[in-house]
Amino acid sequence: MMKIKNNSYVLFFYNDSKKWLNKIDRKQSLHTHVGVIKHKDAIGKEYGSRLRTNKDKYVYLLEPTVHDFVMRSQHGTQIVYPKDLGYIAARAGVQSGQKIVEIGTGSGALTTFLASIVKPRGHVYTFDVAPDFMAIAKKNITRAGMLKYITMHEMDLKVAKKMPLSEMDMAVVDLGDPWTVVPQVRKMLKGSGAFIAICPTMNQLEKLTTALVENEFTDIECSEHILRTIEAREGKTRHSFYGIGHTTYVAFARKAFYDRKSKKETPEEKPESD
Template identity: 35%
Template sequence: MSMVPLDSSKKISFQRKICDGDLVIVYERHDNMKAIKVCKGSELQNRFGVFKHSDWIGKPFGSKVLSNKGGFVYLLAPTPELWTLVLSHRTQILYIADISFVISYLEIVPGCLVLESGTGSGSLTTSLARAVAPSGQVFTFDFHEQRAASAREDFERNGLSSLITVGVRDIQGEGFPKEYSGSADAVFLDLPQPWLAVPSVETMLKQDGVLCSFSPCIEQVQRTCETLQSSFTDIRTFEILLRAYEIRECRLVSNAVEEGVTTGPLPQKRRHCLPNGKNTDSLENNGSVMVRPCSSARGHTGYLTFARLKVQ
């Protein structure tokens, strides 16, 4: 099967200059980013002021740009990691921890042919495309026509159309198209009843090819594993739990204060942590860095079941 080469004019590069019509990620802070299409004559208005798109054109990705009030934002390239954080959520999406694990365990490298169902919001699909580039191909399917059309538009905006083909198809009921039989290096399923698609996956994978099925419920995993046992080996299920930490500077004081937070004992005293900038009469030192788990952590997303097709 011939592969369409990636359009070099649209290829994301940190050395390439921003052009009129490009998609950029406007970074205000780590929890506030948005995707914007650069259009000469347009403006972005936010709490930092007014930013003219014409000032962005010709600058490299990663540039810091100023507003009319002296505020600033950063213009970042729409990498798969950033796109996952700003895309429109048409369905539940996979995040970086799951995505990186999937690509690693599916053994996806440049030149691979990957089948995916369903497309959803396209978070994983974008990362798959980068993993198979420049000569590979991702064929992704969703039964919902409007969802598939929206995903196709997103891939075009990101310059990934030459790597991703979006189809409308009920994989659970119809299976993957027969034209891909025996040609897939890897298959990814995100379906309510993935066990129904397993017989089709068997015919799509090359010998020794790998399947991954994402399911939020353990009952789905159990039934899928039962179906996989006849034709697959090395069946494994994982749950990826990510724990982030807060790192911030604080001041340590020896005497009790009204807004202090006790963090540890000292002989006949207690240490207290104050917000940076507070003035006290009894500082033990000029400051310290406090590290602790974030108060809100992302919990269970789903189970990832991997299996390798038996060599006949």
């Protein structure tokens, strides 16, 4: 039985549109539309319990998941949404113990998600060139408790003469011009290693897939994922008026070896004439 302590993270849940992720501080109170929630009242309770506010409303004390941390991250840049995160993990076969390189840390949402899967034996190495964004990402990653499984580098791999990593299981690229780092990514991946890129536009996909072929990648797939929620209530279930439509395109590929330098096959011998 997990009890809530001072400094524990709690998701105060009233409904899907009214929920708050807080770090418990016995001296603090949360003022909301459904009333005041005193942090000290949560201490000692089991996750899943509920509290009554001063407006006689109930809020549930839920243990935050990675999804909760991602959706409530401070956004310096556009985040990768959970509907895309799940597909990325499944398509690339992300699992515990893997080593992942990420180019373009952004707000750290994807970084956090990947680290939550590869931990405790795996690791995520993330690179960015914007110190302001990296500072925001570090706060988000630390808040989610994933910092020990992530190494952050302020470094531009586009101009690096030597790649800092090798034999990576997976590479993730979240840049406006992902095709520019495909050669560098290839050097860092192991054979058959997975490549994922986040592309907001189709023009980016076109340039990227061309670069992937030129750099000997195979199993190339580009996809878009649309999520539509359902309001399930007895006697009046319907599609939700709220939904997450297009957020990004996801490109997937694997490092291969085309054998372009091998000798040409010997042409078939011409049949003997009669």
